[in-house]
Amino acid sequence: MSGEELRRAAMMNQTDALKHHLAGGANPCSQDDSGLTPLHIAVWNGHLDCVEILVANDWGTDTNTGEHCSSIEIQSDSGFTALHLAVSQTETESGIEITKFLILSGSRWDIEDTLGRRPDELAEDCDNHKALKLFDVEPPTEEEKADYLAMIKEKHHCQTHREIDFSRCDKDKDGNYIITREDKLPIPYGLNMPEHHIFPHAKESFAARREDGASAIRDLVMLLGQSGKNEVRRDRLANNVEYMFRESGTMSWKKGEDSLENHEKEQERIMKTQSITGRRGSVIK
Incomplete structure (x- = not known):
């Protein structure tokens, strides 16, 4: 149920509700019947504020394996990561901003969807020339990603960690x-x-x-x-x-x-x- 609440808040751009559920222990890695996480939903709807919150609070539990993982690289049933979805929105202003944010946050470029396309290849298939320019530069270094994520977490982090006996x-x-x-x-x-x-x-x-x-x-x-x-x-x-x-x-x-x-x-x-x-x-x- 907590995953449904997160996806609903991400879809409706309800940032306060999103933070409330995450602080209460809601699982950002939960997936719907199509394999979409709250982060997928936020990206698809162009809600940058929600994307930032979910990236800052990305660690949860894989609903299939029960393993601790990050929601950033989780793939939908079509093999789409959040970055795949961002570049598939052909040159929309929100899509470009979210693509830039995900790249700076360290989203991997080498993950392939079910058709074998990396995010940059999908951007080319979608004629998303603005997004392609973002892939023409060197990816951020580990230090740059860490510094950028630290800044985002300082602004948005709200997850609580509870030890299980x-x-x-x-x-x-x-x-x-x-x-x-x-x-x-x-x-x-x-x-x-x-x-x-x-x-x-x-x-x-x-x-x-x-x-x-x-x-x-x-x-x-x-x-x-x-x-x-x-x-x-x-x-x-x-x-x-x-x-x-x-x-x-x-x-x-x-x-x-x-x-x-x-x-x-x-x-x-x-x-x-x-x-x-x-x-x-x-x-x-």
Whole structure:
């Protein structure tokens, strides 16, 4: 779901929303059914500000392999990188500016699409003479790319890095942790641990209650709080399109019982019922 939010923000040129989702742990490397990342979408729509933000916050998780990677060189189903898409927009002002930016940022020139074309060859096929001139010079050195990227990151970087505790993963016969694709995914915004670790941890805590009952109760209270946050998060994700329309003014909240104020109060009430204090009281009783 986070990838859909990033692609929507990139398409609508919503820079604040883009930064908000990236700061919350959204994955910039997620791809849609055509293999397009948020960066592809921003380039295709000519939104330079969004392109800068996504290049400054490019590291994420490959949705196919679970490996940590950069979104800049990810290829679509047609083999297009962001640079391929930029040069395919025939001499548009935004396309040239984005092409120049991607080159200065260090985008590779040697990646081929499914038809075996590098970005410069695709520019030639598209009669994009302005873009071709940008490829006639020497590519930036590693030092120049690093300096330019440092400047862009200082301006736009907003991603947060959250360490994942692999110690709860199962071990193989040699005692090494078995790390699955899910273990490599970012921790969802609002949670303190990966979703799939919540209930295994609860099971461990329950099993330990005979030895240390107070510790088990504290762990269970914490886990119930995590589950409550997760439930609210999933509800917001499931209804995110409606939230977006309402916040943009396309849809309006009805007066009376369905007002935005009452809705927010209801969400607050749900969170309070799943708070540590409330849950602890019910557990102790």
